[in-house]
Amino acid sequence: MQCQKLKTYMETGRVVFLPAKAILPNPAQPRKIFSEEALEDLTQSIQRHGILQPLSVRRVGSNYELIAGERRLRAAQQAGLSEVPCLIMRMDDKESGLTALVENLQRQDLDFIEEAQGIRCLMERWDFTQEQTARALGKSQSAIANKLRLLRLGQGVLEAIREGGLTERHARALLKLPTDAQRMKAISVIVQLGMSVARTERYIEGLLEEPQPPKPKINVGAFLSNLSQSLAKIQLSGIPAVSERRETDSQIVLTITIPKNG
Structure with a gap:
């Protein structure tokens, strides 16, 4: 009917x-x-x-x-x-x-997240460049680029931004943080304290200025010594293990051969 x-x-x-x-x-x-x-x-x-x-x-x-x-x-x-x-x-x-x-x-x-996702969808679906997209939507190419930059934030971060009622300028400030884990922690603080955009920007700048913990140094010599001792114990047990060492400018290559049947 x-x-x-x-x-x-x-x-x-x-x-x-x-x-x-x-x-x-x-x-x-x-x-x-x-x-x-x-x-x-x-x-x-x-x-x-x-x-x-x-x-x-x-x-x-x-x-x-x-x-x-x-x-x-x-x-x-x-x-x-x-x-x-x-x-x-x-x-x-x-x-x-x-x-x-x-x-x-x-x-x-x-909302600004849907807008950015809609623009990206349009570009991917029809293979549009940023310039073509800007022309089709009556916007500047820089405006399109700025919208797409928001999508560098992970999906979880975008959802947290939306749920927290944060603005596009809050989101842009969060882009300065290098990882989504740091962004999620920052969002929790920003929402809890009801930070304005200006205060959020100062807060994030402060986070970026905090000294990062030094990366632990790897003691290659100690590792090679432990490896040699372990190899010696295998050989003493009667297993004919063989070690071959080769060095280049950037690395040490170790090959240890042990028969399957001992």
Whole structure:
């Protein structure tokens, strides 16, 4: 019944009502996190006033795939709407993914982590350079590079930043620390003390100025002596073990041969 009804819709570029269940999610959707509170507010608004801005979709086989408007679609489904107003557009995969990212950026629906991940996804999926991406999104190349730099932080660090309610400038300050382990410790302190960006930057500078513990020196001579003593004990036990030593400018190569049958 639903498929039969879908066949009656024509791709004319005008607004039509489509079954909400027949609209597939956009695989290139950059937004991954939806506020339950904001979604509930939108659901109540839709129940009172309906959907004021149509969703953008494209035809995919016998169904339709969402281009833009996932939050509206989710809220409409929660509101119990069986059909939603849609603008049917003719777009290929690249245009659809780009449109989804641009709309979210323009509406400021993405947090800075999702924005960076969306940009990276776009570049990887379509083999875009930073320059091509900047041109497609209407941003400078340096802005794109700065967003991508945030993804040098590990996934666990990014999640901790989001959960702690830290800003993009906090994240940039954390990039100065060399390891994710140090960043996670710093985030715990920053969140616990409610540090501002300026205070966070001073705190991290202080961490970087702390003297690092010296690396333990390896006593190669003592190791070789212990090895020779162990080899001598093997030989004294009657096992014909043979040692061969070769030195280069950068290393000592030791080869010890012991018969399997002793």
